[in-house]
Amino acid sequence: MAIFDLDGFKAVNDTYGHPAGDEVLHAAGARMLAAARIGDTLGRLGGDEFALIVQAGSAEEVRLRVEGVLDALGRRPVVAAGVAHALSTTAGLAFVLAGTAPTPSLMLARADSALIRGKRREKGRVWVDGEVTMPTLFR
Structure with a gap:
């Protein structure tokens, strides 16, 4: 499961x-x-958050497909209110391992955690659950 968040979207609402x-x-x-x-x-x-459930044969294929969606979002600006708005997006990705059955709410929480932690480090890319950990001070 991946969660996508449009970077800087609040500025569009606030300005236009x-x-x-x-x-x-x-x-x-x-x-x-x-x-x-x-x-x-x-x-x-x-x-400005979207969720995508991807079914694929491998974790690498899932990640590549999520990165493809990210690329599709940022490929060209969106024209709204007569103004071109560049779309930058960050995604958090969590995997379901074969043979396990986590609840949808757990998957959302894991993907959201990856998104939030990743956005603090670098926007505009896919962050995988467990890839970024919180500093000991915040645990």
């Missing part, structure tokens, strides 16, 4: 208004849907 923000969200969702494959499940979690 919610109708422009809605246009950006619709365009982002359409690009993600176009980049997804048959069998993937895409949904908007709320605000």
